[in-house]
Amino acid sequence: MSSKVKRTYASRSNLLKAESSSTFLLANSTVLPLKRKQPFNEIHSQIAPSAKRLKVSKPKLQQKNLKQLHFCIDQSIVRTCKVCKLTYTKGAEDDEALHRAHCARVQRGMEWGKEEEREKDSAGVREIPGRVKLKDGKKGRIVCVDATATGKIGTKLSALLDTINITLSASTLSSKALRASKAYLFLLPGITPNKEKIVGCIIAQRIEKAMAVASSPHSSDPESDSDAASSRPLVNVDDSSGLFCYPELLPTALGVSRIFVTSAQRRQGIASSLLAAAARTFVHGCVLDPAEGQIAFSQTTGDGIALMRQWGHGGIRIYDEDDC
Ligand SMILES: CC(C)(COP(=O)(O)OP(=O)(O)OC[C@H]1O[C@@H](n2cnc3c(N)ncnc32)[C@H](O)[C@@H]1OP(=O)(O)O)[C@@H](O)C(=O)NCCC(=O)NCCS
Numbered sequence: 001m002s003s004k005v006k007r008t009y010a011s012r013s014n015l016l017k018a019e020s021s022s023t024f025l026l027a028n029s030t031v032l033p034l035k036r037k038q039p040f041n042e043i044h045s046q047i048a049p050s051a052k053r054l055k056v057s058k059p060k061l062q063q064k065n066l067k068q069l070h071f072c073i074d075q076s077i078v079r080t081c082k083v084c085k086l087t088y089t090k091g092a093e094d095d096e097a098l099h100r101a102h103c104a105r106v107q108r109g110m111e112w113g114k115e116e117e118r119e120k121d122s123a124g125v126r127e128i129p130g131r132v133k134l135k136d137g138k139k140g141r142i143v144c145v146d147a148t149a150t151g152k153i154g155t156k157l158s159a160l161l162d163t164i165n166i167t168l169s170a171s172t173l174s175s176k177a178l179r180a181s182k183a184y185l186f187l188l189p190g191i192t193p194n195k196e197k198i199v200g201c202i203i204a205q206r207i208e209k210a211m212a213v214a215s216s217p218h219s220s221d222p223e224s225d226s227d228a229a230s231s232r233p234l235v236n237v238d239d240s241s242g243l244f245c246y247p248e249l250l251p252t253a254l255g256v257s258r259i260f261v262t263s264a265q266r267r268q269g270i271a272s273s274l275l276a277a278a279a280r281t282f283v284h285g286c287v288l289d290p291a292e293g294q295i296a297f298s299q300t301t302g303d304g305i306a307l308m309r310q311w312g313h314g315g316i317r318i319y320d321e322d323d324c
C-alpha cells in the first residue's frame with residue numbers, strides 16, 4: 001500500500017516556509033529536521049534559553065576574517081520511521097518518547113472516553129445516525145463537531161490535527177479555514193469498556209470554487225467543445241501525482257482539507273464512510289454528490305488519489321485550501 005505523500009499544489013509554499021523553519025537543535029547537539037514543528041513545543045522550549053544572539057562589536061574591516069560555521073550531523077543516529085514517517089534522533093530520550101507517542105497515534109488512534117462523552121453536548125458533538133459496519137465485521141459510529149470546538153474535545157482535536165499534519169507534511173489550517181470546517185470522527189470500540197478509539201478523521205469545509213480533474217494530461221475540456229477551451233493548458237497539481245486539472249474555477253460546495261485513517265484500520269471502508277457522512281450531512285437538507293463535482297480535496301497523496309477515484313467515481317475536484 002503506497003503512503004507516499006505528495007504535496008498539494010495549494011499549500012506547497014506554506015510547507016516550504018514551515019520546512020525551512022523546522023530544523024531543531026536538540027540538547028545533544030544534533031540537528032533534527034522535522035516536517036512540522038508545532039507538536040514539539042516542548043523541544044523548542046528546552047532549547048530556547050540557550051539560543052543566544054551574538055553581538056558583533058568589531059569594526060567592519062575585520063569582518064573579513066569571519067568564517068562560515070557548519071554543523072556536523074551524525075546521520076547514523078537520525079532515523080525516519082517507516083510507519084509514521086517521522087524523523088527523530090535515536091538515543092535522545094525525549095525525541096524517542098515523542099516519536100513513540102506519535103507513532104502510536106498514527107497506528108491505533110487517540111482515545112475517545114468518558115471525558116469526551118461528558119462534554120459532547122456542551123461542545124456541540126452531533127452523532128451521525130446509523131452504525132457503520134466495516135469489512136472486518138467491526139461496528140463503529142461517526143460523530144461530527146465544529147473544528148473550532150474548545151475544552152477537552154477541542155484539545156483532543158488539535159492534537160489529532162497535529163498528528164495528521166505531520167503524517168501529511170501539511171501546514172496548520174488557518175483559523176479562517178477552521179471556522180468554516182467541521183471534523184467528522186470515526187469511533188471504534190476499544191479493548192477497554194466505555195473507551196473508543198478515534199480511528200479516522202476528515203476535516204470538511206465550506207468552499208466556493210474548485211477545479212475539475214482531467215482524465216489525462218492531454219484531455220480537452222469536457223464542458224466545452226470550442227478549440228479555445230481545448231487548447232488551454234491544464235494545471236499540474238503536483239509533479240509526481242500525475243493529476244491534472246482544468247484551470248476554470250467551478251462552483252463547488254464542500255472541500256475536504258484533511259483525511260486520515262489509522263494505519264491499522266485502513267482498507268476497511270472508514271474513509272469512504274466518513275466522506276459519505278459529510279456528503280449527507282454537511283449542507284443541511286442537501287445530499288452532495290461527488291460524481292457531480294460537488295466535493296473537492298485539497299491534499300493529494302498516493303492513497304488519497306486512489307480513494308478519490310474510487311469513492312468519487314472520478315468526479316472529485318481539487319481546491320486551494322489557502323484561497324477559498
Ligand atoms: C487515504 C486513506 C484516508 C484511505 O483510508 P481508508 O479507510 O483505508 O480508505 P477506504 O477503506 O475507504 O478505501 C476505499 C477505496 O479507496 C481505494 N483505496 C484506498 N486506499 C488505497 C490504497 N492505499 N491503495 C489503493 N487503493 C486505495 C480502494 O479502491 C478502496 O476500496 P477497496 O479497499 O475495496 O479496494 C488512508 O490510507 C490514510 O489515512 N492515508 C494516510 C493519509 C493520507 O494519505 N490521506 C489522504 C490525503 S488526500
Ligand SMILES: [Zn+2]
Binds near residue numbers: 081083085086
Ligand atoms: Zn513511527
